[in-house]
Amino acid sequence: MKILNKLLLITTMFIFMIAPTIKAHAVTQEAWSEAVTVYGAALEQNNSLQEKTKSLLNTDDSDKIAYVHANDLTKYLNLQSNDSVLKSSIRIKKLAAGDGLTLNINQSAGKITKITEDTYKNALLTAGVTDAEVTIAAAEDVTGESALAGVYKAFEAQGETINPTQTQAAQNELNSISNINAENAGKNGYSQEQLNKAIAEAKAEIAKQGANLNTTEIKNIVVQKIENNGLTNVINDNQINIIVNFITNAQNSGVFSGENKDKFINSAKDYVNEIKNSDGFKHAADKAKDMGKNIKDSLEKEGVWEKFMNFIQSIIDAIMGLFK
Known part of the structure; x- marks a missing residue:
């Protein structure tokens, strides 16, 4: 038992020693060295509007700059539009794997009138964008439906490929959730936070079960x-x-499988935790209790302890190998 305790102590020290090295390596290999700001096409010839939007996004002079045009909406989102109405813009910085997704919608000048922050996040996860800082803003009121195209254009500007099948699945999801929110607006016992949490948990469970499920x-x-x-x-x-339809489309596009699987599950867990800590969800949970319902934490932690112990055992085995 004393030997095991010593080995566990050595293992703990070893983990703390290698953790900074692993993190630094991940940043070098996977993060972007600079952010990308993508303006809507309407700002390309409008310096005044662009400067105002630049301030809203906190764009740095070192940022890469790109523009979203109508053909980008067609390519990524299967939407038809024209350049003159594309005014919502984004700033995105890709982070190291495991850092998670954070999104801020700056509405101090122009409102995003249709799409909520949680809905954007759910769709971004579906599109495979899991580790990034994203800011969305517009100098005038806009619906916000074109902002996702800017995210994808940013990845393109950095030489990374975004799968159009996945982005169109994400757009389908975004539109579907927005419609469901509108249909249930004001209905007793309903909140967007509850729906977004349920959808994120469903997708994580599907990924966990192998992403090869039937309808x-x-x-x-x-x-x-x-x-x-x-x-x-x-x-x-x-x-x-x-909901089943757009999740099935996402599964078929490969969002929940292969190398995306664990990354998606972990990002979904982080996202669900953010929802649970939001004021809107806490209010919804209290409301549900008043109605005799109980909102459960559906992202099970099955296998976490086993994985941790297997990891510890692998390091102990390696240390024992050194002694041998």
Whole structure:
């Protein structure tokens, strides 16, 4: 037992010694050295509007600069538009793997009238953007539907490839959630936070189960997460089918499988924790309790302890190998 305790102590010290090295290596290999600011095409010839938006985004002079045009909306989002109305802009800095996704919508000058922050995050995760700092802003009121195209254009500016199939799946998800939010606005027992949490948990569970599920299996998971988040008898059958449809499309585009799987699950967990800490969700949870419902934490921690112990055991084995 004393030997085990000593080995655990050595292991702990070893972890603390190598952690900074691992982190620095990850930053060098995976993070961007500079941020990218992507303006809507309407700002390309409007210096006054661009300067105002630059201030809203806190753009640095060292940022790479790009513009979102109507053909980018078609390419990434399968949407039709024209350059003159594209005014929402984004600033994005890719971070090291595991740092997570943070998103800020600066509405001090212009309002994003349709798309919520949580809905953007859910869609960004679906598109595979999991480790980044993203700021969205506009100098005038806009619906905000074109902002995702700017995120994808930023990755393109840095020489990284974004899968258009996944981005269109993300846009489909974004539009679908927005419509469901509108249909349930003001309905007793409903909040956007509850829905976004349920959807994120459903996607994480699908990834966890191997991302090769049929429609019935996906629907069962969605229904369970809807129930866990106090939305039974609030979200109707048609809305459930819409959710199942866009999650199935995301699964088929490869969002939850392969090398994306663990990254997606971890990012979804971080995102769910952010929702749970928000004032909107806390209010929704209190409201659900008043209605005799209980919102559950559906992102199970199964396997976390086993993985940790396996990791510890692997290091102990390595240390024992050195002694041998």
